[in-house]
Amino acid sequence: MSNQDITLKVEDLHKSYGSNKVLKGVSFEIRKGEIKIICGPSGTGKSTLLRCLNLLTPPDRGHVWLEGEEITDAGTDIHKVRQKIGFVFQEFNLFKHLTALRNVSIGLEVVKGIKKDEAREIALEQLRKVGLEEHAHKYPGELSGGQKQRVAIARALAMNPVIMFYDEPTSALDPQLIGEVLDVMKKLAKEKITSLVVTHEIGFARSVGDEIMFMTDGRIIERGPPDEVILNPKHEVTRNFFRNITRLYERSEQ
Amino acid sequence: MNFWDVFLLKILEEEFWGVFLPKILGGWVVTVKVLLISIPLSTILAITLAVARIYGNKPVSLLAASFVGLFRGFPCVVTLLMIFFALPEIGVYLSPYWSAVLAFVIVSGSYQSEYVRGAIQSIEIGQSFAAQSLGMTKLQEIIHIILPQALRRALPGVSNEIIYLVKYSSLASFIGVGEIFAVSRLYNSLYFRPIDIFLAAAVIYMFMCTIASFIFKVIENKSRYPE
Numbered sequence: 222m223s224n225q226d227i228t229l230k231v232e233d234l235h236k237s238y239g240s241n242k243v244l245k246g247v248s249f250e251i252r253k254g255e256i257k258i259i260c261g262p263s264g265t266g267k268s269t270l271l272r273c274l275n276l277l278t279p280p281d282r283g284h285v286w287l288e289g290e291e292i293t294d295a296g297t298d299i300h301k302v303r304q305k306i307g308f309v310f311q312e313f314n315l316f317k318h319l320t321a322l323r324n325v326s327i328g329l330e331v332v333k334g335i336k337k338d339e340a341r342e343i344a345l346e347q348l349r350k351v352g353l354e355e356h357a358h359k360y361p362g363e364l365s366g367g368q369k370q371r372v373a374i375a376r377a378l379a380m381n382p383v384i385m386f387y388d389e390p391t392s393a394l395d396p397q398l399i400g401e402v403l404d405v406m407k408k409l410a411k412e413k414i415t416s417l418v419v420t421h422e423i424g425f426a427r428s429v430g431d432e433i434m435f436m437t438d439g440r441i442i443e444r445g446p447p448d449e450v451i452l453n454p455k456h457e458v459t460r461n462f463f464r465n466i467t468r469l470y471e472r473s474e475q
Numbered sequence: 476m477n478f479w480d481v482f483l484l485k486i487l488e489e490e491f492w493g494v495f496l497p498k499i500l501g502g503w504v505v506t507v508k509v510l511l512i513s514i515p516l517s518t519i520l521a522i523t524l525a526v527a528r529i530y531g532n533k534p535v536s537l538l539a540a541s542f543v544g545l546f547r548g549f550p551c552v553v554t555l556l557m558i559f560f561a562l563p564e565i566g567v568y569l570s571p572y573w574s575a576v577l578a579f580v581i582v583s584g585s586y587q588s589e590y591v592r593g594a595i596q597s598i599e600i601g602q603s604f605a606a607q608s609l610g611m612t613k614l615q616e617i618i619h620i621i622l623p624q625a626l627r628r629a630l631p632g633v634s635n636e637i638i639y640l641v642k643y644s645s646l647a648s649f650i651g652v653g654e655i656f657a658v659s660r661l662y663n664s665l666y667f668r669p670i671d672i673f674l675a676a677a678v679i680y681m682f683m684c685t686i687a688s689f690i691f692k693v694i695e696n697k698s699r700y701p702e
């Protein structure tokens with residue numbers, strides 16, 4: 222197993238907001254092509270972890286390597302790092318003043334300096350991939366939640382990142398719109414796009430996840446193959462968590 | 476009233492509009508020249524001030540805030556007179572025209588910047604997160620993501636301020652700029668026909684404001700996007 226196969230390596234990450242210790246030493250790594258799932262109760266620092274990893278928030282302590290380069294080094298070009306990480310937000314955060322197409326192409330033009338026409342072609346291709354080519358000219362205000370999130374995924378993918386982060390990508394969606402987003406994510410997982418996914422969609426976790434990391438109170442307390450962690454958790458907290466989630470999940474499946 | 480007085484009045488009566496109209500239209504041209512430069516520059520200054528206040532480091536932000544506080548606090552006419560009379564004291568000589576332009580840019584820019592600042596601050600933080608996550612620098616984010624949305628929101632307030640500026644541009648007459656109001660005052664002192672003269676001036680200002688409102692309405696509609 223060479224080092225080059227490790228896309229993301231995290232070591233002993235700490236983060237506090239004032240006296241509130243949010244991350245208390247998180248370590249893990251993701252190999253190329255892997256899909257890792259993070260689960261855990263609200264307020265345990267899942268979003269904070271993702272934000273620390275692409276340096277939207279500076280971590281207090283610990284190290285992060287992206288493709289073998291330490292990005293927690295003082296001299297890191299954070300803009301370069303962020304280009305390599307696709308970030309999908311719970312609230313979509315599409316640029317409201319831009320059409321779906323421009324949402325996808327603007328990063329290519331502004332950040333990567335790609336010519337307008339070429340950026341447009343790439344953007345159309347990405348929108349086709351998430352099944353939204355015919356909505357390319359629409360503004361976010363004219364799209365459903367599920368469509369918005371698919372545009373957001375296309376926007377992140379267009380930058381050709383080495384890893385995708387998803388922060389509860391379906392939590393803000395009406396139940397009937399969750400499926401279309403998960404379908405796109407599953408398709409990408411099958412293409413072996415390295416991903417770190419915060420989600421409570423256990424069906425998704427079990428079908429495409431390589432590993433679940435269960436987080437609570439700023440630490441990863443349990444990890445393993447999805448079926449094992451979900452069906453046979455070692456910790457009481459994990460068991461309670463998945464029992465509640467499964468109950469909700471089954472109810473919505475009916 | 477002797478013969479000559481009556482005679483003179485008669486002449487003036489007949490000559491009044493023929494003399495006054497070309498002069499006030501000449502004044503109008505001066506007003507338009509003042510406004511066409513002041514308006515875009517004031518909006519550019521407003522955006523700069525607002526961006527400096529929000530995104531600048533402590534000293535820059537404080538400087539911008541003080542600038543706005545100062546020139547929103549001073550009566551416009553005081554700022555105008557200070558620029559015209561006080562700048563020469565420190566060796567800066569500006570013509571009445573450029574003094575007026577500078578004063579209007581500073582005053583209106585300060586007023587407008589409050590609307591721009593409020594609009595920038597009303598943009599959801601998620602827009603900024605998304606821009607950053609693509610790898611945009613702060614400047615790219617401001618130019619491509621934040622300002623296009625914020626300016627759209629600031630437009631009603633900014634256009635109101637600009638319409639005020641159209642009217643208080645008449646203050647330039649105090650420092651000898653030969654614009655509409657200056658011409659009106661001059662001809663009123665010659666002919667003493669205040670009702671005709673000032674009504675004519677008022678109608679011209681109103682006409683300009685109507686045109687300005689119309690232009691802003693068009694911009695507002697053109698820049699609208701579905702939310």
Ligand SMILES: Nc1ncnc2c1ncn2[C@@H]1O[C@H](COP(=O)(O)OP(=O)(O)OP(=O)(O)O)[C@@H](O)[C@H]1O
Pocket residue numbers: 238241243262263264265266267268269270
């Ligand atoms: N910018 C911030 N400033 C101060 N405190 C913050 C900030 N962001 C998060 N926190 C705090 O950090 C803790 C963890 O928040 P975080 O959003 O990472 O949790 P989470 O696991 O993503 O929860 P959820 O499932 O609700 O999204 C919370 O107590 C939150 O109040």
Ligand SMILES: [Mg+2]
Pocket residue numbers: 267268269388389
């Ligand atoms: Mg969260």
